[in-house]
Amino acid sequence: MNSGMWGKSMKHQKDTQPNEALIAIRTIAMPADTNPAGDIFGGWLMSQMDLAAGNVAARRAVGRAATIAVEGMTFHTPVRVGDEVSVYAELISTGRTSMKIHVQAWRRSRDSDVRIKVTDADFTFVAIDENGNSRPLPLP
Numbered sequence: 001m002n003s004g005m006w007g008k009s010m011k012h013q014k015d016t017q018p019n020e021a022l023i024a025i026r027t028i029a030m031p032a033d034t035n036p037a038g039d040i041f042g043g044w045l046m047s048q049m050d051l052a053a054g055n056v057a058a059r060r061a062v063g064r065a066a067t068i069a070v071e072g073m074t075f076h077t078p079v080r081v082g083d084e085v086s087v088y089a090e091l092i093s094t095g096r097t098s099m100k101i102h103v104q105a106w107r108r109s110r111d112s113d114v115r116i117k118v119t120d121a122d123f124t125f126v127a128i129d130e131n132g133n134s135r136p137l138p139l140p
Contacts, residue, residue: 024052042075053125057127060091065099073121083107084108104117
């Protein structure tokens with residue numbers, strides 16, 4: 001298992017904000033992303049996390065990669081309209097064709113410097129060719 005390029009793997013840093021070098025996406029939650037209660041849809045946040053993991057996977061695969069599994073997602077706190085959402089992603093292991101990427105999402109209210117962890121999960125990707133078939137990862 002790869003412990004990450006920046007020291008201790010963020011997977012083991014439960015509520016410690018990851019190193020900024022691991023930032024993959026930073027965005028603002030907007031009104032169009034809400035459910036009827038006014039909270040941001042969990043699916044919107046999950047899609048941001050998938051995009052972040054996909055960036056890491058595509059760089060490691062040096063090409064296309066597809067999500068095949070998401071493990072262990074639990075939402076700890078809601079994201080509100082206007083919150084800054086930071087998504088961190090780290091490659092934690094690879095197989096012959098697959099990659100496991102640990103992703104964390106944190107929120108920061110517009111009027112605060114305090115960041116709060118929203119959720120984390122492990123995303124598994126497979127490197128794919130132009131026909132959508134799995135292919136071996138290139139050597140590092």
